[in-house]
Structure formats: C-alpha cells, structure tokens
Amino acid sequence: MSNPVCKFCNIKSQAALKLNGCELDVLGNNSSQVQFGPGEIIIKQEAPTSSVAYVKSGLVKIHIKGPIRGKILNIVKAPAYLCLHSTFGDNVNHFSATAIEKTTVCFIDSITFRNFIHENGDFAYQIIQDMGKGELRNFHNLINNAQKQNMGRVAEALLFFAKEIYGSNSFTLPVSRQELADLTGITRESASRIFTNFNNEKILKIEGRKISILKESLLTQISVNG
Amino acid sequence: MSNPVCKFCNIKSQAALKLNGCELDVLGNNSSQVQFGPGEIIIKQEAPTSSVAYVKSGLVKIHIKGPIRGKILNIVKAPAYLCLHSTFGDNVNHFSATAIEKTTVCFIDSITFRNFIHENGDFAYQIIQDMGKGELRNFHNLINNAQKQNMGRVAEALLFFAKEIYGSNSFTLPVSRQELADLTGITRESASRIFTNFNNEKILKIEGRKISILKESLLTQISVNG
DNA sequence: CGACTGCTTGATGTTGCTCAACGTGCGTGG
DNA sequence: CCACGCACGTTGAGCAACATCAAGCAGTCG
Numbered sequence: 001m002s003n004p005v006c007k008f009c010n011i012k013s014q015a016a017l018k019l020n021g022c023e024l025d026v027l028g029n030n031s032s033q034v035q036f037g038p039g040e041i042i043i044k045q046e047a048p049t050s051s052v053a054y055v056k057s058g059l060v061k062i063h064i065k066g067p068i069r070g071k072i073l074n075i076v077k078a079p080a081y082l083c084l085h086s087t088f089g090d091n092v093n094h095f096s097a098t099a100i101e102k103t104t105v106c107f108i109d110s111i112t113f114r115n116f117i118h119e120n121g122d123f124a125y126q127i128i129q130d131m132g133k134g135e136l137r138n139f140h141n142l143i144n145n146a147q148k149q150n151m152g153r154v155a156e157a158l159l160f161f162a163k164e165i166y167g168s169n170s171f172t173l174p175v176s177r178q179e180l181a182d183l184t185g186i187t188r189e190s191a192s193r194i195f196t197n198f199n200n201e202k203i204l205k206i207e208g209r210k211i212s213i214l215k216e217s218l219l220t221q222i223s224v225n226g
Numbered sequence: 227m228s229n230p231v232c233k234f235c236n237i238k239s240q241a242a243l244k245l246n247g248c249e250l251d252v253l254g255n256n257s258s259q260v261q262f263g264p265g266e267i268i269i270k271q272e273a274p275t276s277s278v279a280y281v282k283s284g285l286v287k288i289h290i291k292g293p294i295r296g297k298i299l300n301i302v303k304a305p306a307y308l309c310l311h312s313t314f315g316d317n318v319n320h321f322s323a324t325a326i327e328k329t330t331v332c333f334i335d336s337i338t339f340r341n342f343i344h345e346n347g348d349f350a351y352q353i354i355q356d357m358g359k360g361e362l363r364n365f366h367n368l369i370n371n372a373q374k375q376n377m378g379r380v381a382e383a384l385l386f387f388a389k390e391i392y393g394s395n396s397f398t399l400p401v402s403r404q405e406l407a408d409l410t411g412i413t414r415e416s417a418s419r420i421f422t423n424f425n426n427e428k429i430l431k432i433e434g435r436k437i438s439i440l441k442e443s444l445l446t447q448i449s450v451n452g
Numbered sequence: 453c454g455a456c457t458g459c460t461t462g463a464t465g466t467t468g469c470t471c472a473a474c475g476t477g478c479g480t481g482g
Numbered sequence: 483c484c485a486c487g488c489a490c491g492t493t494g495a496g497c498a499a500c501a502t503c504a505a506g507c508a509g510t511c512g
Contacts, residue, residue, distance in 0.1 A: 064365075066373045068452055073365065085365075089358030094365065117351050124350035125343050131357050132315030135364070139290075139299065139311075139320065142368045146411045147292045149499070177459065185372045187501060192460055208459095226294060376468070403491060413469060418492055434491095 006031065011056050011079055015116075015126035023116065030112040036099035043083060043097040049090070051107040053082040058103025059165065059174060063182065064095050072183040074138065075175075077165055078103070084131055087113075100174045145185050148226035153184040154194045155223035158204070162213055169213040232257065237282050237305055241342075241352035249342065256338040262325035269308060269323040275316070277333040279308040284329025285391065285400060289408065290321050298409040300364065301401075303391055304329070310357055313339075326400045371411050374452035379410040380420045381449035384430070388439055395439040 006012075006028035007021065019027060031051075036042055036058070043053060045064060055078040062074040062083065073095060076082065086093045087110060117124040144156055157180060162169050173180070177195075181188040198204040203219055205212040213219055232238075232254035233247065245253060257277075262268055262284070269279060271290060281304040288300040288309065299321060302308065312319045313336060343350040370382055383406060388395050399406070403421075407414040424430040429445055431438040439445055 064369060066369055068373050071369060071372055073368065084354075085358040085361035087358065088355045089360075089362040094362055114351065117354060118347035121344035121347055121350060124347060124354065125340065128310075128343060128350065128354060128357065129314050131354065131361070132311040132313070134315075135311035135357070135361050136315040136320055138361070138364065138368070142299065142364070142371070143290060143292055143297060145368070146297055146371055147294050188459080189461085189502085190500065196460075402489085404489085414491080415470085415493085416468060419468095422492075 009056075013054060013079060013081065013126070013130075015123050015130065018120060018122035018126055019116065023120065026112060027108065027116075030109040031106050033104060033106050036103045036105060038100055038102065040099050041096060042099060042103070042105055043093050043095070045093055045096040047093050049083075049087045049093055049110065051110055052084065052087055052113045053097070054106045054108060055080050055082060056104040056106055058099060058105075059101040060097050060103055061100050061175070061179070061183075062095050062097050070182045071185065072179060074141065075100070075160070075165065075183070080134075081127075081130060084127065084134075100179075148223075150184070150186050150190050151194055151197075152223055152226040153186065154180070154191060154198075155219050157184050158211065158213065159216075159219060159223055161211075162216075169216060171211060173209040173211055235282075239280060239305060239307065239352070239356075241349050241356065244346060244348035244352055245342065249346065252338060253334065253342075256335040257332050259330060259332050262329045262331060264326055264328070266325050267322060268325060268329070268331055269319050269321070271319055271322040273319050275309075275313045275319055275336065277335055278310065278313055278339045279323070280332045280334060281306050281308060282330040282332055284325060284331075285327040286323050286329055287326050287401070287405070287409075288321050288323050296408045297411065298405060300367065301326070301386070301391065301409070306360075307353075307356060310353065310360075326405075374449075376410070376412050376416050377420055377423075378449055378452040379412065380406070380417060380424075381445050383410050384437065384439065385442075385445060385449055387437075388442075395442060397437060399435040399437055 006016075007024040009016075016024070016027065033056070042060060055076060057078045059078070060076045060082065061072050062076060063070055063072045076097075082097050082105075083093060083095055086095065117127060144153065148156065161171060161173065165171075165174075175183070177191050178188045181191040184191070195204070195206055198219075199206045203213075203215045203222075205214055232242075233250040235242075242250070242253065259282070268286060281302065283304045285304070286302045286308065287298050288302060289296055289298045302323075308323050308331075309319060309321055312321065343353060370379060374382065387397060387399065391397075391400075401409070403417050404414045407417040410417070421430070421432055424445075425432045429439075429441045429448075431440055
C-alpha cells in the first residue's frame with residue numbers, strides 16, 4: 001500500500017495536522033485511499049479491525065444488525081474518522097459502515113496509527129478530542145431515541161440533515177424511507193405516514209426524496225417536545 | 227488540594243500505571259480524594275468541567291435530565307474514569323453523576339491531565355482505549371433501548387447487575403423501581419408489573435430489593451429476543 | 453410484459469403509558 | 483406523640499400510539 005500524497009493532502013484531519021513531515025511520510029507509506037459508491041460497504045461488522053478509516057469526502061452511515069431489524073446509529077459526514085472506538089475498544093468491528101454517497105476513504109494501518117499516539121502527544125490529544133465529541137453526539141442521539149415519539153424523531157432527523165449535513169432547508173434525502181426508519185427506530189410505514197402528515201400540514205414540501213422545510217420553527221418545536 | 231498518596235495508591239487506573247514516579251508526584255499535588263454517600267452528586271450537568279473524575283471505589287449512575295423525564299445512561303462500577311467525553315468534547319458537563327453506594331472519587335485537575343496526554347504517549351493510549359471500550363458499551367445500550375420491548379429491557383438490566391456489577395445471581399438491587407425505570411426507559415408502573423410477572427413465573431425471587439435469578443437461561447432468552 | 457422494488461394507505465391488534473386509588477415507611481413540624 | 487406530607491411500591495382500567503398485516507400503485511429493469 002502506498003499513498004505518497006499525504007504530505008500534500010489538504011483535507012488532513014485535525015490530528016494529522018500535528019504530524020511533522022517525517023511522520024507524514026510514514027503515514028503515506030502505510031495508508032491507502034479507496035473510492036466507494038452508494039451502497040458499498042466500507043467496514044463490515046464482525047470483521048477484524050485491521051486499519052483505521054478516515055473519511056476524506058462523502059457521506060457514510062454507521063449501522064448494525066439489531067436483534068429484530070437493522071438500526072442506523074449515525075450518519076457521518078466527511079471529514080471524520082470512522083469507528084475509532086471499535087479500533088481501540090476491541091479487535092473486531094462492532095458496526096458496519098456503508099457509503100450513502102460517493103465517498104473517499106483513507107485506510108491507515110492500525111500499528112502506524114498506534115505508534116503516532118504513543119509518540120506524538122499532540123496527535124493523541126486530537127484523537128481524544130475527536131472521540132469525545134463523537135461520543136457526546138451519540139449520547140444526544142440516545143436520549144432522543146429513548147424518549148421522543150415518532151413525529152419528534154422524524155422531525156429531529158430532518159433537522160439533522162438540513163443543519164448538519166446540507167446546511168440548507170432544501171435538500172435531497174440521501175436515504176430511503178426504510179433507512180430513515182432504521183435511523184429513527186420506527187417502521188417504514190410510520191415514516192411514510194408522518195411524511196404525508198407533515199406534507200399536508202404544509203410543514204414540509206415533499207416530492208419523492210426532495211424535501212423543503214417550510215415551517216422550520218414548528219418542526220423544531222415538534223422535535224424538541226417529542 | 228493535595229493527595230500525596232498517589233504514588234502508593236494500589237487502585238491506579240491502567241493509564242496512571244504508565245506514569246513515572248515524578249509524574250505521580252505531580253498527579254498527587256494536583257488531585258484530591260473525596261467520599262460520597264448514596265444519592266450525593268459527584269458531577270452536575272451543565273457545570274463547567276474543571277477536573278477529571280476517577281472512581282476509586284463504589285458505584286455511580288450517569289444520568290441526564292431528559293425532555294420528558296430523567297434518564298439513566300449508565301451505571302459505572304469502580305475503577306473507572308467518569309465522563310471523559312464531556313471533559314474533552316466540551317467545556318461543560320453534559321451529564322450528571324451520582325453515587326448510588328458509598329463511593330470514593332479522585333478529582334484530577336484537567337490541565338494536569340491534559341499535560342500527561344500531551345507528554346506521555348503511553349498514558350494517552352490507555353485513555354483512548356478506555357474511551358473506546360466505554361463507547362462500545364454505550365452503543366450496545368443504545369441498541370437494546372431502541373428495539374427491545376419492556377420485558378426484554380428489564381431482563382437485560384437485571385442480567386447487567388448480576389453479571390457486571392455483582393457477579394452473582396443473588397443480589398440487592400442498588401436502585402429504586404423508579405431508577406430502574408429510568409435506566410430501562412420505561413415507567414415505574416411497567417417496571418413494577420414486570421417484576422411481579424417475573425416473580426409469578428418463578429423466573430425471579432423478589433423480596434423488596436433482594437433479587438435472586440432462578441431461571442437464568444429463560445431470563446437471558448427474554449433479554450435477547452426483546 | 454411480468455417481476456421486482458420502493459412507497460403509500462387502510463384496517464386491526466397489541467403494547468405500554470396515563471391516571472387513579474391505595475398501602476407503606478420515613479421524616480418533619482405542630 | 484400524632485398528623486401530615488412525601489417518596490416508594492403495587493394494582494387496575496382505559497386509551498393513544500404504533501407495529502403488523504394486507505393491499506394497491508408507480509417506476510424500473512430484464
């Protein structure tokens with residue numbers, strides 16, 4: 001594997017910015033860059049964690065096979081590391097990661113990555129901050145899913161896409177109704193019903209996967225109040 | 227603050243074991259040890275994160291004020307760090323931590339802790355592993371809460387106490403019915419009903435908070451199948 | 453054109469929350 | 483000391499929210 005452009009890559013992670021020229025050469029020699037199309041699996045649940053994945057561009061869903069049905073834990077936008085917790089918490093992946101848009105991923109050899117942590121405190125500190133922020137997001141998710149009811153969850157998810165992913169109140173949903181249901185923890189029928197409901201109430205304008213948020217304040221209220 | 231015994235403490239964290247004598251002196255001079263009784267608040271949600279908390283002994287619940295009712299995110303047994311994610315993800319605590327048994331906590335000055343990470347790669351690596359393991363546990367929780375129904379959740383919680391906390395099928399529940407409900411995300415009435423149900427079915431023997439698991443395999447099955 | 457996938461809609465059944473009542477033990481203040 | 487409020491626990495009845503089941507529709511691909 002070889003990826004000699006790390007040194008000149010301009011989408012470095014916060015952590016990689018702390019590496020010096022020599023370390024960046026090592027990184028380049030121990031990583032490889034791969035392209036994924038929508039639906040292609042980047043990381044497979046149960047497989048051994050042989051490398052660290054860094055998403056350079058694109059959009060990825062983190063998901064898991066639940067006891068009953070699938071569950072999407074998170075949607076991650078580049079730039080971000082994927083599943084660091086799995087890498088350092090265990091030696092198999094606890095989740096799968098699948099591209100939902102065209103995505104570029106750098107796979108970094110685990111040993112190399114670990115060495116950086118051991119030898120470069122600034123690098124380690126950035127990784128810890130990253131993990132911390134990620135975990136906070138996930139906890140936030142947990143609360144929502146635990147106590148809100150369906151309309152609130154869907155509202156939450158839509159606002160997430162608008163704010164966090166696209167930065168606009170008009171966007172094309174990158175996931176199917178089924179996937180949205182897996183993300184919010186409801187059935188696809190319920191998701192569908194809530195969509196038509198929001199459409200009728202003129203809170204959203206929906207044309208297939210094209211969504212425009214018309215009454216953001218109301219949607220926010222629904223999201224907050226459960 | 228002063229706690230000169232760090233050097234000779236025999237309940238050091240995995241991370242602290244990586245510190246040298248000199249660093250342990252610094253740790254001692256920048257940390258303090260505090261005792262908490264059941265119900266006493268160790269970390270308060272929304273308060274600034276001024277120090278890192280290390281639980282030396284005892285049992286702690288991590289909880290949060292939800293939009294509708296409280297939610298217990300996790301029950302943590304010593305030895306463990308508390309809420310590292312809050313410390314590094316943001317500068318206010320996103321959760322509260324409350325002792326549920328007599329608990330000893332060491333508060334370590336954040337700056338000191340950060341310096342260790344920057345300067346001692348082995349220390350940093352242990353912290354990262356800790357965070358990784360913790361996050362995996364939490365994700366596991368999320369899945370359960372998302373898809374199981376009430377009986378399964380209660381079964382899960384009981385097995386958690388038996389396996390992870392007490393290592394025995396007979397134990398005294400350290401939490402009230404209300405708290406168990408907050409942990410599993412159900413109402414206290416539902417919790418109560420399920421308890422009497424399990425008692426009638428002879429899956430458990432219940433006397434107030436004293437619990438004996440009689441049919442572990444059945445309970446496990448209920449827990450797994452939702 | 454038929455098979456298939458993704459989406460929608462309606463009818464039905466179940467789960468679990470809410471509300472309400474009642475018992476108990478504990479601490480507080482008259 | 484007793485009355486009272488308060489947290490905890492249990493049980494029952496009714497209801498709303500959702501999942502499930504079932505059917506139908508539009509678009510697409512071989």
